[in-house]
Structures are given as C-alpha cells and as structure tokens.
Amino acid sequence: xxxxxxxxxxxxxxxxxxxxxxxxxxxxxxxxxxxxxxxxxxxxxxxxxxxxxxxxxxxxxxxxxxxxxxxxxxxxxxxxxxxxxxxxxxxxxxxxxxxxxxxxxxxxxxxxxxxxxxxxxxxxxxxxxxxxxxxxxxxxxxxxxxxxxxxxxxxxxxxxxxxxxxxxxxxxxxxxxxxxxxxxxxxxxxxxxxxxxxxxxxxxxxxxxxxxxxxxxxxxxxxxxxxxxxxxxxxxxxxxxxxxxxxxxxxxxxxxxxxxxxxxxxxxxxxxxxxxxxxxxxxxxxxxxxxxxxxxxxxxxxxxxxxxxxxxxxxxxxxxxxxxxxxxxxxxxxxxxxxxxxxxxxxxxxxxxxxxxxxxxxxxxxxxxxxxxxxxxxxxxxxxxxxxxxxxxxxxxxxxxxxxxxxxxxxxxxxxxxxxxxxxxxxxxxxxxxxxxxxxxxxxxxxxxxxxxxxxxxxxxxxxxxxxxxxxxxxxxxxxxxxxxxxxxxxxxxxxxxxxxxxxxxxxxxxxxxxxxxxxxxxxxxxxxxxxxxxxxxxxxxxxxxxxxxxxxxxxxxxxxxxxxxxxxxxxxxxxxxxxxxxxxxxxxxxxxxxxxxxxxxxxxxxxxxxxxxxxxxxxxxxxxxxxxxxxxxxxxxxxxxxxxxxxxxxxxxxxxxxxxxxxxxxxxxx
Numbered sequence: 205x206x207x208x209x210x211x212x213x214x215x216x217x218x219x220x221x222x223x224x225x226x227x228x229x230x231x232x233x234x235x236x237x238x239x240x241x242x243x244x245x246x247x248x249x250x251x252x253x254x255x256x257x258x259x260x261x262x263x264x265x266x267x268x269x270x271x272x273x274x275x276x277x278x279x280x281x282x283x284x285x286x287x288x289x290x291x292x293x294x295x296x297x298x299x300x301x302x303x304x305x306x307x308x309x310x311x312x313x314x315x316x317x318x319x320x321x322x323x324x325x326x327x328x329x330x331x332x333x334x335x336x337x338x339x340x341x342x343x344x345x346x347x348x349x350x351x352x353x354x355x356x357x358x359x360x361x362x363x364x365x366x367x368x369x370x371x372x373x374x375x376x377x378x379x380x381x382x383x384x385x386x387x388x389x390x391x392x393x394x395x396x397x398x399x400x401x402x403x404x405x406x407x408x409x410x411x412x413x414x415x416x417x418x419x420x421x422x423x424x425x426x427x428x429x430x431x432x433x434x435x436x437x438x439x440x441x442x443x444x445x446x447x448x449x450x451x452x453x454x455x456x457x458x459x460x461x462x463x464x465x466x467x468x469x470x471x472x473x474x475x476x477x478x479x480x481x482x483x484x485x486x487x488x489x490x491x492x493x494x495x496x497x498x499x500x501x502x503x504x505x506x507x508x509x510x511x512x513x514x515x516x517x518x519x520x521x522x523x524x525x526x527x528x529x530x531x532x533x534x535x536x537x538x539x540x541x542x543x544x545x546x547x548x549x550x551x552x553x554x555x556x557x558x559x560x561x562x563x564x565x566x567x568x569x570x571x572x573x574x575x576x577x578x579x580x581x582x583x584x585x586x587x588x589x590x591x592x593x594x595x596x597x598x599x600x601x602x603x604x605x606x607x608x609x610x611x612x613x614x615x616x617x618x619x620x621x622x623x624x625x626x627x628x629x630x631x632x633x634x635x636x637x638x639x640x641x642x643x644x645x646x647x648x649x650x651x652x653x654x655x656x657x658x659x660x661x662x663x664x665x666x667x668x669x670x671x672x673x674x675x676x677x678x679x680x681x682x683x684x685x686x687x688x689x690x691x692x693x694x695x696x697x698x699x700x701x702x703x704x705x706x707x708x709x710x711x712x713x714x715x716x717x718x719x720x721x722x723x724x725x726x727x728x729x730x731x732x733x734x735x736x737x738x739x740x741x742x743x744x745x746x747x748x749x750x751x752x753x754x755x756x757x758x759x760x761x762x763x764x765x766x767x768x769x770x771x772x773x774x775x776x777x778x779x780x781x782x783x784x785x786x787x788x789x790x791x792x793x794x795x796x797x798x799x800x801x802x803x804x805x806x807x808x809x810x811x812x813x814x815x816x817x818x819x820x821x822x823x824x825x826x827x828x829x830x831x832x833x834x835x836x837x838x839x840x841x842x843x844x845x846x847x848x849x850x851x852x853x854x855x856x857x858x859x860x861x862x863x864x865x866x867x868x869x870x871x872x873x874x875x
Contacts, residue, residue, distance in 0.1 A: 225261040228291070229253050231268045250274055250298070253288065259316070260284035267294030273305045274298070280316030285347065289320035300327030300358075307333030308358070313343035321352040327359070330372055334358040334403075337379035339390040339416070341445065345381070346391040350398060359404035364431055367471050368406035376403045376430070381416035381454075384446040389418040397424045400434075407472065409436035413454040415443030420457035427464045432474045434467040434495060435459060439481030440505035440538070449507055455483040460490065467495045468523060475500040476522070479509055481538075487514045489682050493652070497564075498526040498553060501545075503538035508569075510541040516682045516697050517548045521652040525587070526553035529573075530566030534592060541569045545576065547669070547681070549657045549697040551650055552581040559618070563587035570597045575669040577645045577657075577696035580607045580615075582743075586630075588618035602670040603640040604695050608745050610797075612642040639670070645696065648792060651746050658698045660792040662709070665695035707733050707755075707783050707791065710762060713835045714779050714796040715861045718870065721769040721798045722861070723779055724835025729760045737782040738767050744778040744795060766835055772800050817862060817871055819848040828864045830871070 227240040227247065234240075234248035240256065246266070247253055251274050253263040259280045265288065280286040290296045300308055308324050311317070324334045334355040339345035360374040377400060381390040393413070400410045410430040413420050420437065427434040439453030446452070464476035474496030479485050481503045492498040498519035503509040508531075519526040527545060531538030550562045562578045564587065565571075580586060584607040589595065605627065607615050612627040617634075624630035627642040646663040648656035659665050675687045682697040694700055710726040723738065733755035739747040756763045769777070777800060781793040819828070825845050830838045830852065841850045843864060850862075860871040 225258060227253055227257055227261055227263045228266070229263060230266040231270050232266070234266075250288075254278065257286045257288070259286060262287045262289065264289060264291040265294070265296045265322075266291045267296055269297040269299050271299050271301065271303065273300065273303055273307065274309045276309070276311045276314050276317065279314040282316060282347070285316040285318050287318040287320060288322070289318070290322065295323060296321070297323045297325060299325055300332075303327065304329060306331065307336040309335045311336065311345070311348070312338045313340055313345060315344060315346040315348065317347075318349045318351065319353060323354040323356075324358070325355070326357045327374075328357075328362050330360050330374075332358050332360060332374040333378060334376040335378070336375070337390070337393065339381045339383050339388065341382050341384045342388060343383065344388055345393075348392070349394040349396070350377075351394070351396045353398040355398070355400045356402045360406040361404055364404045370407045372406040373408040374403060374405050375408045375412060376400050376405070376410050378412045378414075379417065380414045380443050382444055383416045383451075384444055384448075386416075386418070386451050389416045389451060392419040392421075393417065394421040395423075395425060396421065399426045401426070401428045401430065403430045405430055405432045407432065409433040409478070410467065412436040412438070413457070414438040414441060415454065416451045417454040418456055420454060422457070422459045423461050425462045427462065427467065427476075429466040432467065432469045432472060433478050434464040434474075434476045434492075435462065436478045436480065437482040437485060439483060439509065440503065440507040441481070452507075453481060453483040455485075457482060457485045459485065459487045463491045464495060465491075465493045469496055473497060473500075473524060475528070478502065479512055480504055481507060481509045482512070483509065484511045485513070487512075488516045491518045493519070493521045495522050497524040497528050498522040498550070500528040501530070501540050501543050502528065503531040503540055504533060504536070506537045508539050508541045510543075512540065512543040514543070514545045515547050515679070518655075518657055518682060518697055519548060520551040520553060520655060520657075521555060522553045523556045524554060524558070525560045525564040526550040526562045528564040528566075529571060530568045530590075530592075530595075532566040532590075532592070539567045539569055539594070540571060543568070543571045545571075545573045546673070547575045547687075547693075547695070547697055549577045549579075549647070551577075551579045551647075551655065551657060552652050554581060554583070554585065557581070557583045559583070559585055559588070559616070561585035561587040561616070561618070565589040565595065565598065566592050568595055568598055572599045574600065574602045575673060575693065575695050576603045577647070577665060578603060578605045579645060579647070579650055580605075582608050584609055584614060585616045585618070589620055590618075591620045600636050601639050602668070602695065603637065604645050604665050604668070605640065605642050606644050608743060610644065610744055615642075641668075644795060646792060646794065648790065649747075657696070659694065659696055659700050661700070662792070662794055663694075663700065666700050667692035667694060669693035669695045707731075707785075709793055711837070712781055712793040712796060713831065713837065714798045715831050715835055715863050716798050716800065717768070717861060719772075719800075721772045721777060721779070721800075722766065722835050723769065723796075724764070724766040725781060725793070726765070727759075727763045730755055730763060731758055732785045733758070734784050734786045736765070737784065738769075739780050739782055740769065740772075741778040742773050742775065744776075744797070747778075747780060749782070772798065775799070775801050817850040817852060819843060819850060819862070819864070821845055821848060821864075826864065828862055831861045831863065833859045833861075
C-alpha cells in the first residue's frame with residue numbers, strides 16, 4: 205500500500221497542472237540581466253535561476269562546468285513545481301574544485317521542486333556536503349524530487365586511505381527535518397535513478413535521511429564505492445529538538461530497486477542499506493553486495509526502530525553478515541521491534557570469515573525471519589544470535605539453509621551462549637525452525653562473480669514457504685512476477701515460473717569407474733530441447749562446462765544418455781547438467797558427487813557369481829548402491845564394518861559398479 209501511495213503522490217504533487225514557462229541558463233553566453241526566457245536571452249548563472257524561477261517553470265541549463273555553490277530561494281506550488289534540469293542531452297557539472305563554502309546545493313524550507321540530470325562533484329573539505337535539504341523548526345518542506353542526479357567526489361579528505369576520527373565527515377546527500385511538530389515534518393522526498401559514487405565520507409553516509417521526515421522514496425539508485433554506509437534512514441537522534449519520540453524518526457519510507465555495492469569502511473561497520481531508528485520502512489527488491497554488511501535494521505540510540513519489512517532482496521558477498529538486526533549497545537534501550545525479513549536470498553556473505561555467518565541478531569522484539577534462502581560461504585557458519593537481551597518473540601521458520609560442504613552435520617550456529625555443529629541438533633535444542641530445512645536450493649549459479657540466484661526446476665524451495673504467509677497488496681518477487689503461483693509460495697527472492705518444461709528428468713547419476721567418472725541420465729519427455737551441457741566443479745559451487753550433448757529430439761518416451769569424464773580432478777568432483785531449449789530457457793539438474801580421493805578402507809571382490817558380492821570394509825558402517833554399466837540404479841545395501849556378503853538379484857553377465865561412500869568399485873558378473 206505504501207508504494208501505491210508514494211507513486212500517486214509523485215504524480216499528483218510533482219506533475220504540471222498548467223502550461224509551463226521555460227527559462228534557460230548558459231554559462232558561456234548568458235547574462236543574468238537578461239529575462240532568461242530563450243537561449244539568446246539566457247541567464248548566465250544557475251544561482252540566478254535559483255533566485256528567479258517561478259512556479260510551473262522549467263529551467264534548462266546548457267552543458268558545461270559551473271563552479272558554484274548554490275542556495276535555492278524559490279518554491280513551486282502543488283501541481284506547478286519548478287524543475288531545474290539539463291538542456292536536451294547536455295552534461296551539466298556543478299563543480300566545487302577550489303571552493304571553500306558549503307554545501308554545493310542548499311535547500312531550506314522550500315517545496316515543490318524537481319532537480320533532474322545534474323552532476324555535482326569535487327568538493328574536498330571536512331564536512332563537505334553535496335546536496336543538503338533542511339526543514340527548520342517552524343518551516344515547511346514538501347514534494348522534492350531528485351532524479352538522474354550524479355554525486356561524486358564529495359570528500360572530507362583527498363586521500364581515501366586516511367583513517368578519520370568521528371569528527372571527520374562528508375555527506376554527498378543529506379536531508380534532515382528539524383520541524384518541532386508533526387504538521388511541519390518534511391514530506392514526500394523522492395530520490396530516483398541517481399548515482400552516488402566515489403565519495404570519501406569519513407564517519408557519515410552517502411544518502412542519508414534523519415529527523416522529522418514523513419514520506420521518503422529511494423528507488424532505482426546506484427550507490428557504490430563510497431567509504432562508509434550507502435543508504436541510511438535514521439531516528440531517535442532528537443534532530444527536531446523537541447524530545448517527541450513520535451516524530452523524531454524518518455518514517456514511511458520506501459527503499460526499492462537500488463543497487464548498492466562496494467561501500468566498505470576499514471574503521472566502522474558500513475551497511476549497504478541501514479535503517480537506524482527508522483519507522484514504517486519497506487525495503488524490497490534491492491541488490492546489496494560487497495558492502496560492510498548487506499542490510500542492517502538497528503537502533504543505536506535510546507528508543508526503537510519498528511514496523512520494518514525487508515523482502516525480496518538479493519544480498520551476497522558482503523564483508524560481514526548479509527543481514528544484521530537489532531540494537532547492539534547494552535548501554536541504551538535501543539531495540540528493533542516488529543520487523544519481518546522474508547523471501548530474501550542470501551549467498552556467500554561474511555567474507556571476512558569472522559564466524560558471524562549470514563545473519564546477526566541482537567536486541568529484538570516481535571521479529572520474524574522466514575521464507576529466506578541462506579547459502580553460506582566456505583566457513584559453513586549459518587548465523588549468530590548474540591548473547592544479549594532482550595530477544596523476545598523471535599521467530600525463525602520456513603528457511604532453507606545450505607553450506608558449500610553439503611554436510612548438515614558440519615555446520616555452525618551461534619545461539620547465544622550455545623553453539624551447534626549440526627542442523628538437526630540446532631533445531632531441536634533451540635526449539636525453533638520447525639519447518640526450515642537444510643538442502644541445496646539449486647540456484648542457477650552461486651558464484652559471486654557471475655551470480656544468478658533464480659531457483660531451478662528441481663529446487664526444494666519450490667512451494668515450501670510458509671503457507672500462512674499473506675502476500676501484501678502489489679507484492680511481487682524480485683523481478684516482478686506473481687509472488688504466488690499455483691496457490692503456493694516459494695522460498696527465496698525468486699518465484700519459480702514453470703511454463704512449458706522442455707525436459708522432464710527421470711534421474712541423473714554419476715559413479716566412479718576406475719579413474720573415470722561415468723555420468724548417466726534419463727528423460728521422461730523432451731520438447732523443444734536443444735542440448736545438455738555437462739558441468740563439473742571441485743567445490744560444489746563454481747561450475748565449468750566440460751562437454752555438450754545434443755538432445756535426441758522431441759519425444760514422450762524415455763531417452764537415455766551417458767558421458768564419461770576421462771580426466772576428473774583429484775578429490776571430490778561435483779557434476780550437474782545444464783539443459784537449454786531452443787528458446788534459450790535454462791534448467792539445471794541436481795548435483796551429484798564422485799570422490800577420487802585415494803581410499804584403501806574398502807575392497808570389493810571383483811569377480812562375483814549371480815548371487816552375492818563380497819565386501820571387506822575397514823571403515824565405518826554405511827550404505828552401498830549397485831549400478832549397471834549405463835549408470836542405472838539396481839539395488840541398495842547396508843554395509844557393516846568388517847566382512848559383508850551382499851545378496852544380489854540375478855544379473856546378466858557384464859560389468860557393474862558398487863558405490864560406497866562416494867567411491868565406486870568394479871564388479872564383474874560371470875554366469
């Protein structure tokens with residue numbers, strides 16, 4: 205509902221209700237004594253247009269570099285905003301090189317204005333500011349739009365490696381409301397399709413909202429390569445100087461479709477998106493990667509951040525956890541209350557390998573974490589719930605957890621003062637995650653260099669989300685598809701769209717055959733299928749194509765295929781099929797593993813009659829599976845430690861393979 209309201213507000217309040225007046229600025233040929241109404245009578249300075257533009261007008265600024273620091277002195281009206289923008293496709297640079305004043309653009313108590321396609325750059329001084337929007341204690345600010353703005357090189361120092369003290373700051377974009385009542389809150393501030401990058405911000409943020417602000421839209425922006433937090437929505441700092449906890453928050457914010465990356469600080473935690481004391485905030489369909497942390501819901505000051513939703517986001521390859529939630533300071537009452545984290549996909553976060561994992565939980569109340577994919581990095585740590593209180597009514601459920609080692613008995617969960625090393629014990633002992641599971645989500649590509657987090661046709665996440673989950677009005681998956689298909693919801697940011705399935709797989713197997721890996725698969729039907737790519741990995745995560753096989757053509761009968769890998773790598777080899785149809789649709793199979801690690805624990809009688817196989821097992825008890833020379837499964841056995849005689853059905857003369865603990869042994873049947 206919030207998204208619909210803000211979109212309507214944008215159209216109604218920032219649209220033009222009457223005929224426009226056009227003004228022009230030309231830094232080369234203009235004259236501020238002219239009337240500014242044509243290119244031949246253009247004004248010379250942008251500041252002159254900031255002084256004289258009238259409601260309902262558009263100011264077109266000719267391309268060039270304008271060395272200026274500007275103060276807005278005019279406002280539009282509802283339905284008749286003033287717009288400042290570039291002329292045609294010209295590039296307009298507002299440049300602070302060599303200037304000492306601050307900020308580059310200052311807006312205090314003005315409303316109904318649009319800024320479009322301007323480049324703000326090159327201000328180096330402590331507390332440098334690119335765009336500053338202020339609503340004073342008794343003032344009014346409403347209906348401001350910043351669209352297509354580029355802000356770069358707004359720096360507290362020229363040397364990004366210099367470690368700052370807390371007093372060293374720069375702020376590329378900051379808006380704060382000092383209004384002392386709800387009536388004079390800052391309203392309806394929109395930042396859309398902007399690029400904010402390469403700023404040295406010290407202990408400040410790149411795109412920041414604080415104080416008494418009611419109505420924020422942050423959409424389609426690119427925020428990257430800054431030295432601290434990317435997007436920040438705050439509260440509880442008494443910026444309104446009124447000690448009114450009801451209005452001392454940035455609130456009713458919509459943060460969506462942003463790409464936020466490489467916002468990493470070497471001196472502080474730097475989230476891609478940080479809600480610090482914000483209220484009524486929806487964060488959806490963002491990509492946050494390679495930041496200090498992906499998304500954080502926190503509350504540093506006394507008070508709370510509450511009514512927060514984080515859904516349908518892609519969060520991967522961040523230095524610290526993909527998601528942090530809660531107040532963390534034991535000296536304050538700061539807490540996160542009534543937050544929902546749902547249907548996100550987290551992959552390979554916490555590359556600092558500090559043992560935190562994908563998720564870090566501190567002081568929370570009534571928070572719900574469900575329907576998410578958590579695919580860890582190689583440290584195999586799922587998440588951490590810190591030993592801090594309060595942590596009341598915390599619910600985790602219907603999540604899919606997975607580690608690259610593919611071993612649910614070799615994971616780590618930090619649960620307060622306890623630590624669990626296997627998934628089953630964690631669920632039982634913590635009393636949570638009743639419907640969650642450990643399984644490979646079968647996403648298209650978990651590589652952080654070429655990620656594709658769509659789930660594939662065989663994913664265990666399909667139709668496994670919380671059946672009681674109520675999809676919100678206008679809620680879709682990450683790429684805009686219906687959130688529920690066939691009455692059931694999938695886990696993760698993407699909903700699987702079945703459509704016409706080009707191939708229905710019966711099985712995909714791999715067995716060891718001396719120094720080779722024999723792969724076999726069968727299809728129940730094929731329609732419009734082009735070919736299969738055979739892919740191999742040594743870590744179960746990053747796959748490379750080793751061969752292709754063409755389809756046998758459209759068929760409703762079972763078709764059988766096999767492939768021999770003559771040069772498997774030493775150790776564990778993981779295989780999967782990538783099936784591609786003639787329209788380009790891609791489907792992946794399950795992953796199978798063949799182990800070429802040297803193993804002398806098991807020996808198998810290589811000549812058997814048709815009734816039994818002799819197995820000598822010096823290792824632990826386990827399971828064995830018998831396959832024919834085509835890789836087709838025949839029978840499964842239990843293997844005890846010591847000598848085993850395995851009864852088998854009547855078999856034709858030929859070569860068979862017995863697979864035990866990932867290793868395959870040749871069995872020759874003679875009748």
